[in-house]
Amino acid sequence: MKNIVFQRLRCPVCKKLFKPSNPVFLDEMNTVKHQSCYTLFSPFSVKDRGTYRYIIEKYDFFADHY
Ligand SMILES: [Zn+2]
DSSP states (O other): OHHHHHHHOBOTTTOOBOOTTOEEEEETTOOEEETTTOGGGOOSOEEEEEEHHHHHHHOTHHHHHO
């Protein structure tokens, strides 16, 4: 299940697929974005940060929603 998530999620800013080692932010809307993409496009506050793999494994709701 989680392997599918890893392959399918794209950054909504740059449209690139996330790689497990990418540094990302998770905002309060549970949207994942590259840390390098985040600044100008996000009115929401950051809830968590870490590598993409860290975020996906920490928050199980990703397995249900995608
Ligand atoms: Zn991006």
